[in-house]
Amino acid sequence: MKNFFDTLDKTKIKYIGKGILVGSLAGIVVSLFRLCIEKIGELLPIIYQQLKLQPIFLLPWGLFMLLCAWFVGRLIKSEPNIKGSGIPQVEGQLKDEVSISWWSVLWKKFIGGILSVGTGLFLGREGPSIQLGASCAQGVATKMKVGKSEEKILLSSGAAAGLAAAFNAPVAGLLFVVEEVHHNFSPLVWLTSFAAALMSNFVSLTIFGLQPVLHLGDIPSLPLRHYWLLILLGIVLGILGRFYQIILLALEKWYSFLPLPSYLRGIVPFLLIIPIGLYFPYYLGGGNQIILALGQHSPTLIALFCLLSLRFIFSMISYGSGLPGGIFLPILTLGAVIGSLFANFSVIFFNLEPTFIKDFIVIAMAGYFAAIGKAPLTAIILVTEMVGSLVHLMPLGLTALVAYVVVDILGGDPIYEALLERLVKGKKTHLSGQRTTVEIPVLAGSKLDGTLVRDFDWPDHMLLALLHRGDREILPHGDTVMKMGDTLEILTDTTHAGEIIRKINEQI
Structure with a gap:
């Protein structure tokens, strides 16, 4: 023992x-x-x-x-x-x-x-x-x-x-x-x-309870003959995802034109939700009930387009006001509506069997989130766990990858990083100046890979304290060669940590 x-x-x-x-x-x-x-x-x-x-x-x-x-x-x-x-x-x-x-x-x-x-x-x-x-x-x-x-x-x-x-x-x-x-x-x-x-x-x-949050029942496996549609869907999701990013990041400027202090901008969505509730009471909230309903029956193309417009516009109004609330579920809902719209369009023009509409709802949720958040693995696994089905990993992966690449080509950044940059822009942090450590991974293709410690231009106000290589801990010196898979442990203080990370990432 x-x-x-x-x-x-x-x-x-x-x-x-x-x-x-x-x-x-x-x-x-x-x-x-x-x-x-x-x-x-x-x-x-x-x-x-x-x-x-x-x-x-x-x-x-x-x-x-x-x-x-x-x-x-x-x-x-x-x-x-x-x-x-x-x-x-x-x-x-x-x-x-x-x-x-x-x-x-x-x-x-x-x-x-x-x-x-x-x-x-x-x-x-x-x-x-x-x-x-x-x-x-x-x-x-x-x-x-x-x-x-x-x-x-x-x-x-x-x-x-x-x-x-x-x-x-x-x-x-x-x-x-x-x-x-x-x-x-x-x-x-x-x-x-x-x-x-x-x-x-x-x-x-x-x-x-044990039932997945977005349980849509049995979902058939999408045949390989329809995979070309996934590439087309990924392109559409990438373009729409970039459009979502642009509008979301512009909301702060648009709301600033209102004669309201920033903390009272929530008055706008709180009042505008009333007419929506009167005529569309089951469309309120994050939208999980809409996703479940789309899995049961498919509305017309016009109805889906109107639903997409309503959800997109009021999601922006809601989030742009600065009220406490997220965009994960609204993004997944928009993705589901886009997927249903795309699938119904494909039924009419590309001979897609209606039984596979549900597949495109699930796949588009992951693809749209991957495009906006630029976190494809999270998108794939999140949708898989929420739906409770493992049969779509391949189509989910393909669509998410295409959507990610399209957003990257269009110049989109991960939405949460962009929101963080806006949050801290021109804002001095009031930190205590305590000692802290930050970790920098040596990734494939990084300029750190194969470089001697003394040959890298390190920022000021830091000390390379430790190098993790697998289960080993190496005390680095000037002749230590950094390799792919290493994790660098850097000692600094909280005031300079963010700046140090940015400067190193700019070089590698």
Whole structure:
């Protein structure tokens, strides 16, 4: 027994334990957040149907929505970091570009998100869930008084746990952190994040059951003879994805023309949602009910085009106002509508069998998200877990790859990185100047690969402290050759960390 315990990697066991703790807390908080939104969402069609029958109550309902907008606006004014999805803020924390008070963000994002998403605005619960999970993790790190490096690992695990609980998608939660946030496979990060995501998902499944969030029933395998349509679909999704990015990033400028303070811009979507609710009560919210409905029956091309226009325009109005809410689910909904529209078009003009319409709904969700977020692996696994079907990995991968390449050709950046750049642009961070470490992976094709340490032009205010090569830790010196697969551990302070990462990435 002694030999067995001696062989255990106690560091990894410790981080797995902390990941389980973070996952448990994040799972409880996010599941409660999700439950409140779903329960309110079930009441909305009933409320709007009654309002249509008794219009006299429209005035008090409008006043109630104004009160909600004002209250959420006050929360935003007191804590600006709860604006939007929260994912850029989490990425900024991990890059030492944003400083956040975890308790303030936790409870204000929780309440603001319920009021914004729950009242039917075209916003998703997943972005706030990721930020809520990260806030839980930051709280754990603060209470345990861990170092800056360990705090970042726990923050990553909290973000993964938040996404896992929001969509019952633990592997997608892990991949999101690795692919979208860190862009590398740090052993402690993925191990802790996976433990947290699994635990958080366990809590979520206990509350909501085992059925996948977007269970569409049996989905047939798409024959190889139709794969050429996937390439065409990927091109369409890439073009539309780039258009989505351009419009989303222009919203801040457009909203600035309104004679309203930034924290009260939510008045616009809160009031505009009322006529939409009166005439389309089942189209409210993030859109998961629309995806499920499209899987059951297929509307006409005109109806689908009108639905796409409505969802796109009001999703932009909702998110651009800065209200606490995400874009994951609205993007997936738009992708599903585009997929249904494309498939119905293909039935008429390309002899596609109607039985495969459902396939294109699923495939387009992943392709559209891959185009906008530029995180194809996360998109593929997220949709796979949400739908609960493994038969579409090949068509999902092909479409996501084509859409990704098209957006890249058109000059699109990952949407959350672009939002983060806008968030921190011209803004000085008020950080403590604590010592921290950042990790830089040596990737295939990198200028670091095969280069001596002394031959690289390192930025100021940093020290290359350690080089990880597999399970080995190497103390680097001038003659050390960096190789593909290495992870460089750089010591600096929080004030310079973001700048150092940018300068190194510009060179490699």
